Amino acid sequence: MTQKSTRGHVLCVVGARPNFMKIAPIMRAFSAAAVPVPSRLVHTGQHYDAAMKASFFTQLRIPEPDLDLGVGSGSHAVQTAEIMKRFEPELDANPPRAVLVVGDVNSTIACSLVAVKKGIPVIHVEAGLRSGDRAMPEEINRILTDQLSDLLFTTEQDAAANLQREGIDAGKIHFVGNVMIDSLLQNLSLAIPAEHTFERFGAPPAAEEPFGLVTLHRPSNVDDPAVLEALLGTLCDIGRDMPLVFPMHPRTRNNIERFGLDKQLADSGICVTGPLSYLEMLGVMQRSSLVLTDSGGLQEETTALGIPCLTLRHSTERPITVTEGTNTIVGTSAERILTAYRDFRQTGGKAGRIPSLWDGRAAERIAANISDWLVAGT
Structure with missing residues (x-):
């Protein structure tokens, strides 16, 4: 044959x-x-x-x-x-x-x-x-x-x-x-524990302390100084109530320095790190209680892991993460973000289910x- x-x-x-x-x-x-x-x-x-x-x-x-x-x-x-x-x-x-x-x-x-x-x-x-x-x-x-x-x-x-x-x-x-979820599931057991990653950076969350994970990189969020300043101010407000870990994208870091916004992060409860590898990010995300992001991939991964996600955008190309998953679109206004955050603190955040296939x-x-x-x- x-x-x-x-x-x-x-x-x-x-x-x-x-x-x-x-x-x-x-x-x-x-x-x-x-x-x-x-x-x-x-x-x-x-x-x-x-x-x-x-x-x-x-x-x-x-x-x-x-x-x-x-x-x-x-x-x-x-x-x-x-x-x-x-x-x-x-x-x-x-x-x-x-x-x-x-x-x-x-x-x-x-x-x-x-x-x-x-x-x-x-x-x-x-x-x-x-x-x-x-x-x-x-x-x-x-x-x-x-x-x-x-x-x-x-x-x-x-x-x-x-x-x-x-x-x-x-x-x-x-x-x-979703092949992103293939990678996620294949690598969960290999994820680098968050505590190992935190050892490389100052002022991480205490052991077992709830914390939020932040990522920002979209040009619409980080290239406009007024939008970026407002978002950082809102994140600082949240960080004073619950620690935040912020692996900072190079584009975001450059703009924060260029716009003179770096002082805004001082004494804010935000632990800024450099970019993390995939397995480091996976370990930190697994340990987080909440994710605040403008990343499409993180919207999917948080849905698969059952972690509440606040998406700092006005729309998403992944609506299933909202209709079936743990994602909430909150835009960039301080009022909407803080309202959603307070709801998370009161209720534990949005529950969802894993989408088909x-x-x-x-x-x-x-x-x-x-x-x-x-x-x-x-």
């Missing part, structure tokens, strides 16, 4: 920190599939912190990329254009059967554009998420990537309705679950589907 073969490789793309947690389980599932899916990995270098990149690849057990484009920072236009210029030669030198992209960063849309113009199918993991806010660059990346894609894998059932409203054939759409096996379903799709196309 002839061994089934996919006859060609899938070129997987990662570019920024959120991509790493999504690609890791997919690469493992490709190797373990009934008909293994040959793959190559390209890192665009959109996330340009070499030390953090190395820690993520090591901790998540991602194979070293076959190619690192080393793009680095820049405006959206410059970064997207540079990725396209450096990605095209890889497609010419090693033509793949398909290009797989994840999430909604600039690397996602840039590599999809290059691939589709060369007649190479595009596979989008985490398709169909919509916030309805086109002022967010990620929303534009999501919409355009989905329009270019031949296979669209969704994390929640409502995403299919979004895609079909935009004219995408239902036959291309596959509800598989957030079971740690999304990558297996993706790999099986792609394997069958490639075999059928040989």
Whole structure:
């Protein structure tokens, strides 16, 4: 009997920190599939912190990329254009059967554009998420990537309705679950205990003391001095009632210093740390009682872990974390944030349930589907 073969490789793309947690389980599932899916990995270098990149690849057990484009920072236009210029030669030198992209960063849309113009199918993991806010660059990346894609894998059932409203054939759409949760569940037992991380920084919460975890990095929150000052003031008010741990994004730190807001954090009950590795962040998040964030990934992870989350944005592309999970959208006004915080202190926070197919096996379903799709196309 002839061994089934996919006859060609899938070129997987990662570019920024959120991509790493999504690609890791997919690469493992490709190797373990009934008909293994040959793959190559390209890192665009959109996330340009070499030390953090190395820690993520090591901790998540991602194979070293076959190619690192080393793009680095820049405006959206410059970064997207540079990725396209450096990605095209890889497609010419090693033509793949398909290009797989994840999430909604600039690397996602840039590599999809290059691939589709060369007649190479595009596979989008985490398709169909919509916030309805086109002022967010990620929303534009999501919409355009989905329009270019031949296979669209969704994390929640409502995403299919979004895609079909935009004219995408239902036959291309596959509800598989959430690969971010695959990584979360695979790494819970490996998480670095929060106490070990706190030892590296001053004034951490006392043992067993309730604390909140804060992350801020969205340009809409940290690039406008008035918005950032107001958010910091609100966080300081909360920090005086319950300790907060704030792993500070480099962009946020630079803007706080540039706008002269660093004194605002003094004597506030906020423990500021540098960026944390994935396993460090996971350990701190597990120990936290509340998360205040503008991160999409943390909205999903807190829902999976049952931790109340206050999202410091006016909308979310992950509405299932609100309708079924532990997430509450509070925007950026002090009144709404503090009202939600007081409710948390009184009630223990919003309870939720784990959404359908957030079971740690999304990558297996993706790999099986792609394997069958490639075999059928040989």
